[in-house]
Amino acid sequence: MLLGLTLALGALVLLVLGHETAGAWFDRGNASIARAITGVRTGWLTSFALDIDRLLASRATVGILRLGALVAMTMFRRWRHVLAFLVSVIAVEAVVYELSILVAVARPVGVRILGPWSGFSFSSAPVAALTVTLAGTAYGLLPAGRPRSEGMWVAGAVVALLGASRLYLGLDNLTDVIAALILGFTIPVVSFRFIAPNDVFPVTYRRARAAHLDVTGRRGEAIKAAVHDQLGLTVRDIQPVGLAGSGGSTPLRLVVAEDDGGAERRVFAKLYAKSHVRADRWYKLGRTILYGALEDEAPFQTVRRFVEYEDYTLLLLRYQGVAVPEPFGIVEITPEREYLIVMEFFEGAAEIGGAEVDDDVIDDGLRLVRHLWDAGVAHRDIKPANLMVRDGKVLLIDVFFVQVRPSPWRQAVDLANVMLVLALRSDAEHVYERALLQFTQDDIAEAFAAARGVAVPTQVRNELKRDGRDLSGRFRALAPARKRVAIQRWSIRRLSVAMAAFAAAALVVVVVVGNWRVIL
Amino acid sequence: MRSGWPVWVISVGVVLGSASCGASHYAQVSCEGVHRQSIFILAAEAVPSATYIPCIEPMPAGWSYAGSDVRSGSVRFWLDSDRVGARAIEVTMTASCDLTGSSESPLPNPPSGMRLFEQSATEGASDVTVRHYMFPGGCVTTRYSFTRSDARSMFDEADRLLGFTPRSIYVDGLQNDEGLTLCGAGAPPCPG
Numbered sequence: 273m274l275l276g277l278t279l280a281l282g283a284l285v286l287l288v289l290g291h292e293t294a295g296a297w298f299d300r301g302n303a304s305i306a307r308a309i310t311g312v313r314t315g316w317l318t319s320f321a322l323d324i325d326r327l328l329a330s331r332a333t334v335g336i337l338r339l340g341a342l343v344a345m346t347m348f349r350r351w352r353h354v355l356a357f358l359v360s361v362i363a364v365e366a367v368v369y370e371l372s373i374l375v376a377v378a379r380p381v382g383v384r385i386l387g388p389w390s391g392f393s394f395s396s397a398p399v400a401a402l403t404v405t406l407a408g409t410a411y412g413l414l415p416a417g418r419p420r421s422e423g424m425w426v427a428g429a430v431v432a433l434l435g436a437s438r439l440y441l442g443l444d445n446l447t448d449v450i451a452a453l454i455l456g457f458t459i460p461v462v463s464f465r466f467i468a469p470n471d472v473f474p475v476t477y478r479r480a481r482a483a484h485l486d487v488t489g490r491r492g493e494a495i496k497a498a499v500h501d502q503l504g505l506t507v508r509d510i511q512p513v514g515l516a517g518s519g520g521s522t523p524l525r526l527v528v529a530e531d532d533g534g535a536e537r538r539v540f541a542k543l544y545a546k547s548h549v550r551a552d553r554w555y556k557l558g559r560t561i562l563y564g565a566l567e568d569e570a571p572f573q574t575v576r577r578f579v580e581y582e583d584y585t586l587l588l589l590r591y592q593g594v595a596v597p598e599p600f601g602i603v604e605i606t607p608e609r610e611y612l613i614v615m616e617f618f619e620g621a622a623e624i625g626g627a628e629v630d631d632d633v634i635d636d637g638l639r640l641v642r643h644l645w646d647a648g649v650a651h652r653d654i655k656p657a658n659l660m661v662r663d664g665k666v667l668l669i670d671v672f673f674v675q676v677r678p679s680p681w682r683q684a685v686d687l688a689n690v691m692l693v694l695a696l697r698s699d700a701e702h703v704y705e706r707a708l709l710q711f712t713q714d715d716i717a718e719a720f721a722a723a724r725g726v727a728v729p730t731q732v733r734n735e736l737k738r739d740g741r742d743l744s745g746r747f748r749a750l751a752p753a754r755k756r757v758a759i760q761r762w763s764i765r766r767l768s769v770a771m772a773a774f775a776a777a778a779l780v781v782v783v784v785v786g787n788w789r790v791i792l
Numbered sequence: 793m794r795s796g797w798p799v800w801v802i803s804v805g806v807v808l809g810s811a812s813c814g815a816s817h818y819a820q821v822s823c824e825g826v827h828r829q830s831i832f833i834l835a836a837e838a839v840p841s842a843t844y845i846p847c848i849e850p851m852p853a854g855w856s857y858a859g860s861d862v863r864s865g866s867v868r869f870w871l872d873s874d875r876v877g878a879r880a881i882e883v884t885m886t887a888s889c890d891l892t893g894s895s896e897s898p899l900p901n902p903p904s905g906m907r908l909f910e911q912s913a914t915e916g917a918s919d920v921t922v923r924h925y926m927f928p929g930g931c932v933t934t935r936y937s938f939t940r941s942d943a944r945s946m947f948d949e950a951d952r953l954l955g956f957t958p959r960s961i962y963v964d965g966l967q968n969d970e971g972l973t974l975c976g977a978g979a980p981p982c983p984g
Binding site for chain 1: 831
């Protein structure tokens, strides 16, 4: 692919430089070809070519195709694909226009020109416009692999028909059509690869979260090979697991066997990729804009740091005696791009949302938070998907958000969230009563004064809505009255970031609206 | 490494860079050094029957070339004036033009076969002057957004801005330089 793009762009540069430095030679070559092609003109073929040109070179046709593609991408909420499509279209239109001015090639000479044309000839604006539209549509709407490949062949056939018609009619030179095809195909390919890479934002028509990577095919094979080489484990099976409760990584359950012939067992793994680093950056930027510097909002810079940090938090919590999975190691899938952290799979454990929650479980869940408080850490993502129950014991998973020496506010939020999760499986009064065995009334009052809005994980909020009981209100009624803790933090940085984000968004909107006639 | 930023920089750059697409910035159709200017070849292809191609003489202070549009069947360019405003003069060449309401005016030292027809008209609330330069195979219409009575000195300046070059210059030039035929008036018949 890269070689193809390089060759195509090299050819384009050669065409441009050739026209600039050896214009007469190109003119003569183009004229010879034009004479040869127009030499076969016949009545019916000319009518056919004129019809093809009228249909496919028309701005109305291109506009309808582009609008249709944009509407379809919007319906599937493929915003990155929409952006990539818009960037491709605007870039091709802009480059074609600028090249026409720079190279300033007249229409074919030595032959009678049939049909309408406008402006300089290099590169062919109608061919480029149709090509970028069809190629962008294929990339934005067709799944990678055979459907997209076939779509590109169809696109190629359609633009070839238009190009041939325009050559036959003497509307474009051969080099104009070649340059247009290069621009029309390479710019969307590059644009989509940069803005909506298929590995990270695949076009699928199955319901899947953007954060979850496809672990079949080449990636699956790479995972198996890397786990074998780096951990000495033979991977027999890879299954995505718990996708609904996970947005920042791709959680996997691996069936593995020791290389020395040990029995099969299951391990848990989390696959991190650059897309997760980007998502983390956007997530923290969004939080900064919406809430200010609520906590440490410094984003991670690399995938390697992601897995290093999770490995550290697992080791730290285990050292502190918290029931978290044992980490087995980090596996490098692609250097600096994709890493897998492998850890213990809690065999026989059930997610707390589906487990029986008795007094032992309630006490253990509360003890877990007490333990975190005493160890000076906060989990920061306590929700049903991250709490497992086995033999009456509560086990904690997904420690990626753990913070060392958190603010009292954050520790209070952990308490409120675990109480809400436990109350969802029992009732507020009972959980409150059990909590008083390990926490003071003031602790609980502060917890529910702090746990509002964004402080409560989305899954907990959804479960509360589904449950219907006002559990937060009930806890607040049981605990001593406490003024709510404001989570808005104002700073110069927050204002600057918010204004910059607003300005960037406004600029994009203004430019896209301003270029709407170019796009359509 | 923040790998995401180039994407956004490139995207925004491309989007911003495209903002100029709406205007036409072809090379000026200048009467000076006309031989082998691509814009003239293009203009000759646009109206192949025209035996003359309009051009702009050196402009006095206050006038500026503003844009052009060359397409099959017509050549159009326009000039701005710091006194009269945008598109003070618009020049359009077509194969023929409608002379209804125009009267012939004398043209000092006219190129061979060229005649001038002039009319005053009203567009919206303003008076404009429309001149038609008729010649074999073509017609150049100039539309001044002012009249002689409004601004006599401007009118005289504008009068001197429009020039003509014979198509044969380009036909011969292309033939002699590259052995190619610029189809249309003054050239041998083209195939197709």
